[in-house]
Amino acid sequence: MSTLAVLFLLFDSTIKLIKHPAAIQGTMRLGYPVASIVPIGVILLLCTILYVVPQTAVLGAVLLTGYLGGAVASNVRVSNPLLGYTLFPVYFGVLVWAGLLLRDRRLRLLFPVRRD
16 A cells, blocks of 8 residues: 555656646646646655655654645535545545555554454
8 A cells, every 4th residue: 555655646746846737727727827836746755755665654654644634625616526526635644545455553542443
């Protein structure tokens, strides 16, 4: 799960860093200036790197949660459809945390799963 999340996040940050036309179009559709694309890509890349490193994975997940919360807010602000756009960052956040839960023993101790 974490691998899938990381691959998507790396793809997303890369298209922002190289200013791919799809990233430019999506950013402008959300009402952000083109000049914000690279800084957003850098922030996403740094959060992703923190998520990948085992010692900083929880911090990375927390920061990615904040990033994804901003994505939800941006989609709500421009009245994007709820299921297709607005809630996608929420679904993705669940993937990020589920992947971390599966790979981090400390989190599994905090959130034990009952097996009846």
